[in-house]
Amino acid sequence: KNEVEQSPQNLTAQEGEFITINCSYSVGISALHWLQQHPGGGIVSLFMLSSGKKKHGRLIATINIQEKHSSLHITASHPRDSAVYICAAANTGNQFYFGTGTSLTVIP
Amino acid sequence: NAGVTQTPKFRVLKTGQSMTLLCAQDMNHEYMYWYRQDPGMGLRLIHYSVGEGTTAKGEVPDGYNVSRLKKQNFLLGLESAAPSQTSVYFCASASGSGANVLTFGAGSRLTVL
Numbered sequence: 001k002n003e004v005e006q007s008p009q010n011l012t013a014q015e016g017e018f019i020t021i022n023c024s025y026s027v028g029i030s031a032l033h034w035l036q037q038h039p040g041g042g043i044v045s046l047f048m049l050s051s052g053k054k055k056h057g058r059l060i061a062t063i064n065i066q067e068k069h070s071s072l073h074i075t076a077s078h079p080r081d082s083a084v085y086i087c088a089a090a091n092t093g094n095q096f097y098f099g100t101g102t103s104l105t106v107i108p
Numbered sequence: 109n110a111g112v113t114q115t116p117k118f119r120v121l122k123t124g125q126s127m128t129l130l131c132a133q134d135m136n137h138e139y140m141y142w143y144r145q146d147p148g149m150g151l152r153l154i155h156y157s158v159g160e161g162t163t164a165k166g167e168v169p170d171g172y173n174v175s176r177l178k179k180q181n182f183l184l185g186l187e188s189a190a191p192s193q194t195s196v197y198f199c200a201s202a203s204g205s206g207a208n209v210l211t212f213g214a215g216s217r218l219t220v221l
Contacts, residue, residue, distance in 0.1 A: 004150070033210060043198060043212040086150070088210070094139050094158075094202055096210060098150035 006099035023087030035086040114213035131199030140182040
């Protein structure tokens with residue numbers, strides 16, 4: 001069983017397209033995290049949210065606590081956005097449950 | 109600001125050899141974690157620590173040992189490496205309980221022949 005499910009697993013988009021990555025979780029959380037991992041690279045935190053919506057540049061993350069669902073949106077996608085995006089649910093004990101990631105490729 | 113530093117970045121071992129991965133953080137974080145990342149699978153927790161001198165098992169602890177003698181360091185040991193331990197290992201840290209950002213090291217790629 002997976003506590004965190006992401007969709008889609010793979011996504012290819014044309015430069016400029018609006019992208020949505022979805023995350024559903026089954027555990028009680030204190031926060032939901034979105035992470036980014038470039039090929040061969042480390043993992044960086046994009047967002048941590050426990051309610052509502054957050055925006056950083058062209059990236060927007062939303063969460064619906066009642067439905068246990070979060071989405072990551074990328075507006076005006078660019079080839080440099082190509083990466084694996086990982087959703088992680090954190091409980092109050094600082095335990096993290098990770099999705100398997102969404103591999104995004106943005107074609108020029 | 110170094111954040112979380114892992115050493116070594118790459119290592120090739122023969123089956124049965126031992127090694128230690130070192131994780132160091134300079135953010136005074138209480139929580140530290142070791143994960144492994146394998147193709148098609150999410151990050152899986154090996155061991156974690158909620159403070160200096162404490163360690164606990166995660167999801168996949170077999171074949172690994174850890175120590176947290178100092179708050180800033182979290183060591184992951186492989187006593188007798190097996191090919192199944194070929195993976196990319198990530199160390200991460202977070203401050204005290206509650207909603208906290210998880211900070212990752214750059215990863216250590218281990219190959220066991």
